[in-house]
Amino acid sequence: MTKKNIDYSVYLVTDRRNKTDDEFLNIIEESIKGGTTVVQLREKDASTKEFYDLALKVKEITSRYDVPLLINDRIDIALAVDSEGVHIGQDDMPADIARSIIGDDKILGVSASTVEEAKKAELDGADYIGSGAVFPTSTKEDADSVPLDLLKEIVDSIDIPTVAIGGITLENAPLLKDSGIAGFSVVSAIMSAEDPKEASLKLKEIYFS
Amino acid sequence: MTKKNIDYSVYLVTDRRNKTDDEFLNIIEESIKGGTTVVQLREKDASTKEFYDLALKVKEITSRYDVPLLINDRIDIALAVDSEGVHIGQDDMPADIARSIIGDDKILGVSASTVEEAKKAELDGADYIGSGAVFPTSTKEDADSVPLDLLKEIVDSIDIPTVAIGGITLENAPLLKDSGIAGFSVVSAIMSAEDPKEASLKLKEIYFS
Numbered sequence: 523m524t525k526k527n528i529d530y531s532v533y534l535v536t537d538r539r540n541k542t543d544d545e546f547l548n549i550i551e552e553s554i555k556g557g558t559t560v561v562q563l564r565e566k567d568a569s570t571k572e573f574y575d576l577a578l579k580v581k582e583i584t585s586r587y588d589v590p591l592l593i594n595d596r597i598d599i600a601l602a603v604d605s606e607g608v609h610i611g612q613d614d615m616p617a618d619i620a621r622s623i624i625g626d627d628k629i630l631g632v633s634a635s636t637v638e639e640a641k642k643a644e645l646d647g648a649d650y651i652g653s654g655a656v657f658p659t660s661t662k663e664d665a666d667s668v669p670l671d672l673l674k675e676i677v678d679s680i681d682i683p684t685v686a687i688g689g690i691t692l693e694n695a696p697l698l699k700d701s702g703i704a705g706f707s708v709v710s711a712i713m714s715a716e717d718p719k720e721a722s723l724k725l726k727e728i729y730f731s
Numbered sequence: 732m733t734k735k736n737i738d739y740s741v742y743l744v745t746d747r748r749n750k751t752d753d754e755f756l757n758i759i760e761e762s763i764k765g766g767t768t769v770v771q772l773r774e775k776d777a778s779t780k781e782f783y784d785l786a787l788k789v790k791e792i793t794s795r796y797d798v799p800l801l802i803n804d805r806i807d808i809a810l811a812v813d814s815e816g817v818h819i820g821q822d823d824m825p826a827d828i829a830r831s832i833i834g835d836d837k838i839l840g841v842s843a844s845t846v847e848e849a850k851k852a853e854l855d856g857a858d859y860i861g862s863g864a865v866f867p868t869s870t871k872e873d874a875d876s877v878p879l880d881l882l883k884e885i886v887d888s889i890d891i892p893t894v895a896i897g898g899i900t901l902e903n904a905p906l907l908k909d910s911g912i913a914g915f916s917v918v919s920a921i922m923s924a925e926d927p928k929e930a931s932l933k934l935k936e937i938y939f940s
Contacts, residue, residue, distance in 0.1 A: 569823070570804055570805075570819075570823040570824050571822045571823055571824065571825070572822075574824055574825070574828070595779055596807060597807035597810070597811075598805060598807040598810075598824065598832065601807075601832045602806075602824055602828045602829075602832060610779075613778040613779065613780045614778070614779040614780055615779050615780065615783055615807065615811055616780070616783070619783070619811045620811075623807065623810045623811060
């Protein structure tokens with residue numbers, strides 16, 4: 523895969539809480555079978571060694587299905603497991619520094635909840651923007667709110683793809699249809715689904731319908 | 732400076748707790764003025780951006796005095812601020828992977844509390860070993876104990892320098908004199924000293940006496 527034609531339509535952000543490693547890895551694999559196109563591995567409490575070991579296991583799965591793996595925040599982990607890229611937030615490494623470390627070939631995603639942040643991220647070398655929270659969310663309590671009109675404004679302000687994140691469900695995803703986004707980024711909608719494969723398939727159907 | 736002739740004699744590991752940034756940076760600078768030869772920046776709770784911003788400030792000081800700065804655990808931060816190296820523990824990135832990411836020119840330190848860990852670290856590309864806790868310590872509650880006879884065994888088992896760490900004070904440092912170590916690695920003995928410059932000076936005097 524080259525990073526120029528990444529399909530961001532169903533973008534899974536992981537959440538390992540309350541799951542065994544086997545359950546966690548199984549959800550990721552099932553979601554890919556259902557249509558997940560990007561996996562972002564997000565760990566906030568793991569030691570570097572735990573994160574590294576887990577990232578290796580996830581990379582084995584994503585590589586098998588030729589789905590890009592992005593590491594949240596930790597560029598060292600991304601380099602260590604040779605993931606396809608990283609996703610950084612506004613509390614992480616500055617985007618231009620991140621780009622200089624990972625080189626031009628890896629995907630750089632940046633969280634942006636304002637037009638200014640989105641434009642700066644694009645200038646700093648981001649390949650795509652993650653923008654949200656578009657709906658209320660329980661996963662990231664500190665997330666800024668990005669209402670639909672602001673989301674459209676962000677999409678229109680940059681030339682790189684925007685992925686919408688935050689509280690997206692099978693029920694409200696259709697509301698984002700005309701926003702110009704490149705995909706739905708979800709945590710709970712897949713991680714907490716009774717059937718992660720089915721949930722991913724339905725999100726993909728909604729996106730491409 | 733080239734990494735081949737690093738002076739490890741007074742090796743400061745930072746602890747920012749209960750200090751303002753100004754106090755913290757001042758302690759580092761004073762300790763260098765007193766004779767600290769290596770600074771390891773250790774942060775366990777900072778966000779990546781906080782860690783990066785702080786590392787930039789510390790790097791400005793260490794560069795001014797031509798003292799090598801090592802980043803604890805986080806290779807991404809080391810690359811971002813172009814520090815002279817990293818120090819990793821047994822719960823961090825595997826040492827061989829760390830070496831492959833940082834390249835041959837940066838210093839790689841590895842914590843080792845057994846002969847086996849020390850030998851493996853050397854094989855994996857470590858430039859030096861940090862071994863401890865040689866004395867009881869309040870800073871790292873989970874630290875393994877490395878009594879003096881084991882410390883000597885570790886020193887003798889490898890060809891790279893061993894720095895002793897853990898509970899070292901001006902009072903007990905002389906006990907380590909005949910162990911063959913390359914230096915005293917301390918946290919509290921400098922960070923909590925009334926006069927960090929004087930404490931560093933005295934540690935250096937003890938080491939070279």
